[in-house]
Amino acid sequence: METTHVVLDSPIGPLTMVVTDGGLSGLYMEKQRHLPSEDTFGAPAPDPRSEPFAAVADQLAAYFTGELTDFDLPLNLRGTPFQSRVWEALQHIPYGETVTYGELAVEIGSPTASRAVGLANGRNPVSVIVPCHRVVGSGGGLTGYGGGLERKRYLLDFERETRGSVEPALF
Structure with a gap:
């Protein structure tokens, strides 16, 4: 198993x-809760513009300029079967919209597991791309976010502001 990393602004x-093995296995913010030990990041990538790093950087740049609403990247997520179900469901929350932990629990077929959904959401290893920031408390309020509530607020506000100016993805 080969693991390498790159840091970008x-x-x-x-x-x-x-x-890890050609797929994005982590996208971590500085001072993120549940940040794994840096020794699990592997060596720095010899060429930060190699694939898939270049594709991730390009798609993140397009996202942060409001030009991209859906990521299309090879992912290599490692978690429990329950976490994997939550992380898969997160990828189907539309850009600029939110769901509650309870709604997400229902979506994955575990309607009484909203707390467990919250825990799995908090362990999402690929922030922004697997949009855990789009999950809110039952009353619609911002609740915990591994990257901090300021970042969650920024991402949600950014998506809501740009949603009307972005062409919808064609399926």
Whole structure:
């Protein structure tokens, strides 16, 4: 198993991209809760413009300029089967919209597991791209976010502001 990483700047601070066996396995914010030990990031990538780092950087740049609403990247997420179900469901929350932890629990077929959904959401290893920031409390309020509530607010506000100016993705 080969793991390498690259750090890039973003409007929400430095992001560490971790790639394992050709797929994005981590996208971590500075001072993120549940941040794994840096020794799990592998060596720095010899060429930060190699794939898939270049594709991740390009798509993140397009996202942060409001030009991209759906990421299309090879992911290599590692978690429990329950976490994997939550992370998969997160990828289907539309850009600029939010769901509650309870709604997400219902979506994955575990209607009484909203707390467990919250825990799995908090362990999402690929922030922004797997949009855990789009999950809110039952009353619509901002609740915990591994990258901090300021970043969650920034991402949600940014998506809502740009949603009307972005062409919808064609399926």
